[in-house]
Amino acid sequence: MMDRGALIGGVIFALLLAMPVLLPIVGAEYLTGLLIKAMLLAIAAISLDLIIGHGGMVSLGHAAFIGVGAYATAIGLESGIEEILVLLAITLAVTGGLALVTGTLALRTSGVYFLMITLAFGQMIYFTLTSLAAYGGDDGLTLWSLATFFGSDIVQEGEGLYFFVFAALFLTWLGVWRISQSRFGRVLRAARDNPQRAEVMGYPIARYQLIAYVIAACIAGVSGLLLVQYAEFVSPSIAAWQRSGDLIVAVVLGGLGSRNGAILGAFFIVIMEEFLSSIFHEWRLIYGPLLVVLVLYAKGGLNDLLHPKSREAS
Amino acid sequence: MSHIARIENLHAGYGRAEVLFGIDMQVRQGAVTTLMGRNGMGKSTTIRCLMGLLTPREGSIHISGKDMTGAPPFKVAQAGLGLVPEGRQVFPSLSVVENLRATARPRADGWTEERIFEAFPRLAERKGHYGFQLSGGEQQMLAIGRALMTNPDLLVLDEATEGLAPLIREEIWSMLDRLKQTGLSILLVDKNLDELARISDQYYVIEKGKIVWSGDAAAFGAERTKVEQYLHL
Amino acid sequence: ENLKIGMVVTLSGPPAALGQQIVDGFQLALDEKGGMLGGQAVDLIVEDDELKPDVALLKATSLIEREEVDFVVGTVFSNMLQAIFKPIVESETFLISPNAGPSTFAGNNCNPYFFVTSYQNNQNAEVSGMVANEEGFENVFVMAPNYQAGRDNVEGFNKTFEGTVTDEVFTPLGHQDFSAELARMSTSGADAVFTFMPGGMGVRLVGQFDGAGLKDSMKFMSVFTTDETTLPGQKDAAVGFLAAGNWAPDMDNEANNAFVSAFEEKYGYIPGGYAMQAYDTANLIDSAVAATGGSLEDKDAVRAALKAADFTSVRGDFSFNNNHYPVQDFHALTVVKRDDGKFHTSFVRTVVEDYADSFASECGM
Amino acid sequence: MLAIEHLYKSFGALQVSKDISLSVATGQCHAVIGPNGAGKTTLIHQISGVLRQDSGRVLLGGQDVSHLSVWERVQAGLGRTFQITSVLPSFSVLENVATAVQAKTGSSLKFFARAADEAALNEKAQATLSRVGLGDRIDRPAADLSHGELRLLEIAIALAGSPKFLLLDEPMAGLGKTESAALIDLLNDLRSDFPMLLVEHDMDAVFQLADEVSVLVEGEIVARGTPSEVRENPQARAAYLGDGA
Amino acid sequence: MSLTLFLILCLNGLQYGLLLFLIAAGLTLVFGVMGFINLAHGVQYMVGAYLIFAFTGLTGSFWLALVLSLITALLIGLLLEYVVFRHLYSRSHLDQVLATFGIIIFLNELAKVLFGPATLSIDTPELLSGSIQLTEQLRYPVYRLVTIGVGLVVAVGLFLTISYTRTGMLIRAGSTTPEMVSALGVNVKQLFQIVFGVGAMLAGFAGVIAAPIFAIEPGMGDNILIIAFVVIIIGGVGSIGGAFVAAILVGLIDTLGRSLVTEALGLVFNASMANQIGPALASMLIYILMAAILVFRPKGLLPAKGAT
Numbered sequence A: 001m002m003d004r005g006a007l008i009g010g011v012i013f014a015l016l017l018a019m020p021v022l023l024p025i026v027g028a029e030y031l032t033g034l035l036i037k038a039m040l041l042a043i044a045a046i047s048l049d050l051i052i053g054h055g056g057m058v059s060l061g062h063a064a065f066i067g068v069g070a071y072a073t074a075i076g077l078e079s080g081i082e083e084i085l086v087l088l089a090i091t092l093a094v095t096g097g098l099a100l101v102t103g104t105l106a107l108r109t110s111g112v113y114f115l116m117i118t119l120a121f122g123q124m125i126y127f128t129l130t131s132l133a134a135y136g137g138d139d140g141l142t143l144w145s146l147a148t149f150f151g152s153d154i155v156q157e158g159e160g161l162y163f164f165v166f167a168a169l170f171l172t173w174l175g176v177w178r179i180s181q182s183r184f185g186r187v188l189r190a191a192r193d194n195p196q197r198a199e200v201m202g203y204p205i206a207r208y209q210l211i212a213y214v215i216a217a218c219i220a221g222v223s224g225l226l227l228v229q230y231a232e233f234v235s236p237s238i239a240a241w242q243r244s245g246d247l248i249v250a251v252v253l254g255g256l257g258s259r260n261g262a263i264l265g266a267f268f269i270v271i272m273e274e275f276l277s278s279i280f281h282e283w284r285l286i287y288g289p290l291l292v293v294l295v296l297y298a299k300g301g302l303n304d305l306l307h308p309k310s311r312e313a314s
Numbered sequence B: 001m002s003h004i005a006r007i008e009n010l011h012a013g014y015g016r017a018e019v020l021f022g023i024d025m026q027v028r029q030g031a032v033t034t035l036m037g038r039n040g041m042g043k044s045t046t047i048r049c050l051m052g053l054l055t056p057r058e059g060s061i062h063i064s065g066k067d068m069t070g071a072p073p074f075k076v077a078q079a080g081l082g083l084v085p086e087g088r089q090v091f092p093s094l095s096v097v098e099n100l101r102a103t104a105r106p107r108a109d110g111w112t113e114e115r116i117f118e119a120f121p122r123l124a125e126r127k128g129h130y131g132f133q134l135s136g137g138e139q140q141m142l143a144i145g146r147a148l149m150t151n152p153d154l155l156v157l158d159e160a161t162e163g164l165a166p167l168i169r170e171e172i173w174s175m176l177d178r179l180k181q182t183g184l185s186i187l188l189v190d191k192n193l194d195e196l197a198r199i200s201d202q203y204y205v206i207e208k209g210k211i212v213w214s215g216d217a218a219a220f221g222a223e224r225t226k227v228e229q230y231l232h233l
Numbered sequence C: 001e002n003l004k005i006g007m008v009v010t011l012s013g014p015p016a017a018l019g020q021q022i023v024d025g026f027q028l029a030l031d032e033k034g035g036m037l038g039g040q041a042v043d044l045i046v047e048d049d050e051l052k053p054d055v056a057l058l059k060a061t062s063l064i065e066r067e068e069v070d071f072v073v074g075t076v077f078s079n080m081l082q083a084i085f086k087p088i089v090e091s092e093t094f095l096i097s098p099n100a101g102p103s104t105f106a107g108n109n110c111n112p113y114f115f116v117t118s119y120q121n122n123q124n125a126e127v128s129g130m131v132a133n134e135e136g137f138e139n140v141f142v143m144a145p146n147y148q149a150g151r152d153n154v155e156g157f158n159k160t161f162e163g164t165v166t167d168e169v170f171t172p173l174g175h176q177d178f179s180a181e182l183a184r185m186s187t188s189g190a191d192a193v194f195t196f197m198p199g200g201m202g203v204r205l206v207g208q209f210d211g212a213g214l215k216d217s218m219k220f221m222s223v224f225t226t227d228e229t230t231l232p233g234q235k236d237a238a239v240g241f242l243a244a245g246n247w248a249p250d251m252d253n254e255a256n257n258a259f260v261s262a263f264e265e266k267y268g269y270i271p272g273g274y275a276m277q278a279y280d281t282a283n284l285i286d287s288a289v290a291a292t293g294g295s296l297e298d299k300d301a302v303r304a305a306l307k308a309a310d311f312t313s314v315r316g317d318f319s320f321n322n323n324h325y326p327v328q329d330f331h332a333l334t335v336v337k338r339d340d341g342k343f344h345t346s347f348v349r350t351v352v353e354d355y356a357d358s359f360a361s362e363c364g365m
Numbered sequence D: 001m002l003a004i005e006h007l008y009k010s011f012g013a014l015q016v017s018k019d020i021s022l023s024v025a026t027g028q029c030h031a032v033i034g035p036n037g038a039g040k041t042t043l044i045h046q047i048s049g050v051l052r053q054d055s056g057r058v059l060l061g062g063q064d065v066s067h068l069s070v071w072e073r074v075q076a077g078l079g080r081t082f083q084i085t086s087v088l089p090s091f092s093v094l095e096n097v098a099t100a101v102q103a104k105t106g107s108s109l110k111f112f113a114r115a116a117d118e119a120a121l122n123e124k125a126q127a128t129l130s131r132v133g134l135g136d137r138i139d140r141p142a143a144d145l146s147h148g149e150l151r152l153l154e155i156a157i158a159l160a161g162s163p164k165f166l167l168l169d170e171p172m173a174g175l176g177k178t179e180s181a182a183l184i185d186l187l188n189d190l191r192s193d194f195p196m197l198l199v200e201h202d203m204d205a206v207f208q209l210a211d212e213v214s215v216l217v218e219g220e221i222v223a224r225g226t227p228s229e230v231r232e233n234p235q236a237r238a239a240y241l242g243d244g245a
Numbered sequence E: 001m002s003l004t005l006f007l008i009l010c011l012n013g014l015q016y017g018l019l020l021f022l023i024a025a026g027l028t029l030v031f032g033v034m035g036f037i038n039l040a041h042g043v044q045y046m047v048g049a050y051l052i053f054a055f056t057g058l059t060g061s062f063w064l065a066l067v068l069s070l071i072t073a074l075l076i077g078l079l080l081e082y083v084v085f086r087h088l089y090s091r092s093h094l095d096q097v098l099a100t101f102g103i104i105i106f107l108n109e110l111a112k113v114l115f116g117p118a119t120l121s122i123d124t125p126e127l128l129s130g131s132i133q134l135t136e137q138l139r140y141p142v143y144r145l146v147t148i149g150v151g152l153v154v155a156v157g158l159f160l161t162i163s164y165t166r167t168g169m170l171i172r173a174g175s176t177t178p179e180m181v182s183a184l185g186v187n188v189k190q191l192f193q194i195v196f197g198v199g200a201m202l203a204g205f206a207g208v209i210a211a212p213i214f215a216i217e218p219g220m221g222d223n224i225l226i227i228a229f230v231v232i233i234i235g236g237v238g239s240i241g242g243a244f245v246a247a248i249l250v251g252l253i254d255t256l257g258r259s260l261v262t263e264a265l266g267l268v269f270n271a272s273m274a275n276q277i278g279p280a281l282a283s284m285l286i287y288i289l290m291a292a293i294l295v296f297r298p299k300g301l302l303p304a305k306g307a308t
């Protein structure tokens, strides 16, 4: 069954898959880095959309989990662990555990209070990272060795890394979409729509929301891991609240709770920044109003421009 | 007798859904007019258009002879319409007294807080409660009181007796009776045929967005079974 | 084939003033040479790192992969340098820092492709300690923002200062209201305060210090706090404050006089150390490209030519240490108001000559 | 089936439940009537767990549920409707009901299979909707329904959860004559499946459905009996029914 | 720590708190009371600071510049409302976040283009410069004392307006049920426009007040916006009284924390350890406070009744 959303998603992924072949032909290999950066942002944005778009839980602390994932990986690498699967396990355990604790507390609130309590936890994580003097403090840490995949350095650079990130993006996209359509996702959306009703239907909604929160944090953690592989560097600034804000912008701009919105939003941001800043130094004078115009005229986000009048998820 | 409100060839809907298909209705000065119909036929949509809460796609709305098609709600209200909306919509973050005061438009020997509290002693007992702390019926009383405090020329009640205890409901009907005596015009959406028959001067029955029957009190008396058929399946 | 030079500096947010000085300083040198360095026409590509590591990284990789530049000049801030360092040096492109000089790359991790034309970050503070000794301060109140550079500067000061540090206060980065710290200062009994408060923090601190009337009771001594980027905001409040550095606009030598007047004429403001270092960087590249006869393929030859530092630095003597960080003189400076009402730092005396950083010995080069 | 023992509740100085006790046996419909603000909705909130009682107990099928949370009581078999309509506005009418069905059929911790494709859920939802007369509205977003239609959806959601006991807060409110009559018939049918507690101001409905009626005034039960007994009860007449009934 | 120092810290905390209140009050009005998330509120604070800078430069008089700045801030607020905000009232909070985020980006850049990236400053007005002797040992700047006074006056005025006047009632009612307010004869759009203008003016006023103390630079509103959000969340959204209490609380805790935490840690750990974690902990303090309050009071300290 090929609906419009799947079609657009298919086109996006086919394009991304073809890029390593297409870019050298047009002599634009240097764009690989940009695409990896956009894909990493997209992974985190999709995970955030699980809780914002489907769960109605707007978190302003999501980037902190990217930071935690990245630091877990970096510290693992520094202490000599190089196998990416082991690092992955560490990252998932650390981000998941942290999300379980902060999520339990944060979910006592809702709405904008949730937004702010997640900001608070995010800031605590951020300031903690800045005080890790052994790992570079504010300045961050350059990583002289990177993770390997069963001992091979295929996931360190170039196409190997590209496809690895691509695979992660695809799995995230597919996974989050399926979750949103599953029984679990339906409960999550019900709790977003009307928590009291969902509760009186017989669902312990806080539990469902917590699970979603932890899943989203784990995915963000994975994007942190991949970010380390790509940047060969970590610094606390990836966990700053402004970064969480960027993620929210990507999600909302793309279209909340839609299958491809988060990807579209993430790519839009990365590409527009790159494009505008290369033609005009005061590019923010254009970018700011552009966001305003998009909000005013593209009501369901970028996704609806491609895909009018059929909000899928809800 | 002049018309305080006149609706002509009204078409309206939500998004792509068409709901009203050419409604014609007149609300006479000093009379009680009733709009009836089964659930989902377009009664509230008609009221929303009249109040300016929904912009008609076609047709016109005149209030006291002035064209008010597409006018914003506050203009319509200032032209003398007072609405008791479906689903009460009291201001949850205001106390009972504040709910009455916030939008009041005082008039010499018009409605005052004291008179509202006299009419609904229950509200007086709950003066300091916030809107969200009231029981369903109390909210309904408050919504009626709030509309009266604007001292309207035409009182528009969309299912105003929903959720009221029988005693209060009776009280409301007799209040409407008294209001009618004072020359107030009233537009009612309700399902209580017996009560309506006692008080109303003009009837409209709506079905799937069209007026399928209309008539005055005499016609209603004569054709009551026919009307009931429209209202039943 | 033109000489391609990529520049990664901060041009967004308040620190943009620093990045702008670097761009202007570099451009001035370029213009003076008719757009050529070492006899080759130059394509200068300026990128804004937005003070975000990931942006810096992306800009840097695009410079080396897309533009295939011969030199990268950057950055203003140490953490930006951290972010771009590895990919640039691994691509065997020369990276020359016109400002950031972190200890990270001065010792063990020194690199054959990395040069610094400014100083090692700790040096200015170390010299401040010496200045404090010379001025005869016995009790000094030390304050810095709580981040790596802040801590480095405090450490540097403590290393050379021989008196007593009454308090060591770390404020958050971007601190707004210093009145609590000022209150502590006033009751601390210190003769002087030493601080490192770059950018807006410095403007606020100096204004509030003046407002609290502390100017009469204690001396103010700082690095990167009262410089040509912040003085337009601090104005009279900063006059007479002490500083330490490798240069001042009124340092009297021929090259410097020419540079400062040309710069002022062209850009309408008094250059600061950032502009000066960028100007020197351009001249350094000029000398190296000329020395290699324009063939940049032989990296060892380029490196040797850079290392030779065969150019006239506007600050006087200049050479590179084994770790490619400068060896240069440091001076005591003070803030003055010029007759035309503009403010700048002014040369007082030389405190230490041919001063090298303390990490060089760990560098294996 | 349901028993309430000595329930007390106050909001600040205002006592809304004063020593309320009542029980409903299998197959029975127990109506609670009383003036506006008497505490009927508050009583239902306490039984369903939306509000906590100050003291007293709620027993369902002999089990004390007083300290269970809302969803646990629902899982134990309590179903309810809200006086002020409460549905999932962005869901379609069908999905509203299917979500309620899902809560009682199998685990909802399934992350991969499409819930919308589960025929069992959809069929049951469809059947329930047809029963309340919303069969032709299933694909509409709930937000697009008229007031009366929403009231019907509210009931469908409660029924779809296969309750063992049903709490109905003014189900007739907002319904037209026809719809009310149909709903009375439906509830009459269902009574054999599960007992219910009915709060209602529509006396026709009360007298047609109820086996027993309690009259609640100012938080206290002042009269109890069969519908005809209550109709003749002077206290009930004075406080509530007036002379019309 | 001496008593004098402690008193100064408290006064500073109070003054910072009242400045926060001026910003938070506009924010909570627009957000809590009208249900509109205006991230651009912080940038309006920046606008106020730049306005006073520009107007003092032009007129040479702080007081004239003050009046001009307030009027201009109001006009800019009204203009933004007219061009952007009014189209977003019925939209989701997240759309509002995105659009106002766009405005922040634009205005920050515009300030940089117009005034340059460097930090600017203005002098304290002649009349209010200098300090007065409060106790034998305690001198405190007049300007800061006046700020405290002005903040208190605005706080009381706002509280009375919102709680007791008809306009206040309408504003509160308009946030939850704007349609009904309109259907009962009140021009809600105009009302919202006025509230917006006043909110913008309050933020601008805070910027004006802050300009002589803090420095003026592009982006100066971004961090203060977050702190202002912390304040209104701790206080309970939409509650002026709550915002007041929370602003004072945050002002005091932040100010005292920055000075005392490191010292307090010094009692437990050695000095370098205390210096390591002290400042990080001090920066976290208000966030820890907010999280703790929300865990126990998920709607803040004094939530507005019945607002959603």
Ligand SMILES: Nc1ncnc2c1ncn2[C@@H]1O[C@H](COP(=O)(O)OP(=O)(O)OP(=O)(O)O)[C@@H](O)[C@H]1O
Binding pocket: B014, B015, B017, B019, B037, B038, B039, B040, B041, B042, B043, B044, B045, B046, B086, D143, D144, D145, D146, D147, D148, D149, D174, D176
């Ligand atoms: N906001 C909306 N969006 C889309 N459709 C709507 C909306 N509100 C109502 N409708 C549809 O319009 C039709 C008429 O609705 P309306 O509310 O006017 O009915 P009504 O006669 O007042 O019914 P009731 O007696 O149930 O209140 C209904 O079929 C309803 O589904």
Ligand SMILES: Nc1ncnc2c1ncn2[C@@H]1O[C@H](COP(=O)(O)OP(=O)(O)OP(=O)(O)O)[C@@H](O)[C@H]1O
Binding pocket: B126, B129, B132, B133, B134, B135, B136, B137, B138, B163, B165, D011, D014, D016, D034, D035, D036, D037, D038, D039, D040, D041, D042, D043, D083
């Ligand atoms: N949260 C609350 N805080 C304070 N008082 C409340 C609160 N909720 C309800 N009340 C008061 O408690 C009383 C009982 O309310 P309840 O909703 O139970 O009445 P009810 O019997 O259902 O009335 P109705 O028939 O009008 O629906 C009312 O007077 C109401 O004002």
Ligand SMILES: [Mg+2]
Binding pocket: B043, B044, B045, B086, D146, D147, D148
């Ligand atoms: Mg209706």
Ligand SMILES: [Mg+2]
Binding pocket: B135, B136, B137, D040, D041, D042, D083, D169
């Ligand atoms: Mg009730």
